[in-house]
Amino acid sequence: MSGLHEDPNWPRASGWLAGELAPGRPAARLAVIGAPLCLGSITPGRCDLAPAAIRKALERYSTYDVSRHHDLSRLEVRDLGDMDVSGLRPDAAFEPVRTGVRAALNDVDAVVILGGDNSVTRPGVRALGECGLITFDAHFDLRDLGRGLTNGNPIRALLADGMSGRRMVQIGIQSYANSKTYADIARESGITFFTAEHVRQQGIEQVVAQAFDILGDRAVYVDLDIDILDRSYAPAAPGSRPGGLHPWEIRQAARLCGANRRVCAMDIVEIDPEKDINDMTCLAAAACLLEFASGVLDR
Ligand SMILES: [Mn+2]
Secondary structure: OOHHHOOOOOOEHHHHHOOOOOOOOOOEEEEEEEEOOOOOOOOOOOHHHHHHHHHHHHHHOEOEEOOOOEEHHHEEEEEEEEOOOOOOOHHHHHHHHHHHHHHHHOOOOEEEEEEOOHHHHHHHHHHHOOOEEEEEOOOOOOOOOOOOOOOOOHHHHHHHOOOOHHHEEEEEEOOOOOOHHHHHHHHHOOOEEEEHHHHHHHOHHHHHHHHHHHHOOOOEEEEEEHHHEEOOOOOOOOOOEOOOEOHHHHHHHHHHHHHOOOEEEEEEEOOOHHHOOOOHHHHHHHHHHHHHHHHHOOO
């Protein structure tokens, strides 16, 4: 970026993430770490390119939240770079991602993990230990484990790990994007889920508040699968379908999660930048990172 794009009165979110706006006395601390996994994807693709693409998309945003009069420059952000996991299958990546996220949690208010495909979520959750889980996702991600770990079964794997479904809330589930078998597993496991229709009827704010009520006092991990968006907004999310949420709804959800002090970590997953159109999916993901950060300033 150069020339007319440069304006000292318009600091870029990319510069903020790069540490160029480091505040003297930060109001809060946020870590960002990339988890470029893609070998577990049911639909082969290049989700491993997403951390770099989301960072790049931040060049097109400022640091100022007009609605809440927050400037993110008050928040100290540490970009820890990407974990060295891009060539690993989900089983091999489990321990390095869990260890990497756990280290990132040290001495910050929250961590944002840039996937990668959805196989990032299981090691991310396990990095927190005992916690609750909110997924923003069109899918249950409860597929059978018999053919190995994929981006279609991180929640099933967490149940197999011994995590109770009563500590899981799934938001944005879509009809015809899931089967009865897996919906039955969700119900039998005690998972609470809200469909995209629920979100439309009740409003995202109301649904997120219910999720936090259900999860009680424990630490919370948030999984934001970008395929929760309507396909017209998320061409780069292989699982997105027409009838999904709108960008303003997931931005609001990300901000509400950032503002809840029980949320220790949020992942943003399932973006294949090679499938994007005019950067719209990467820009949506980058906006969610910024909204989460603005929420952290409200803690
Ligand atoms: Mn998913």
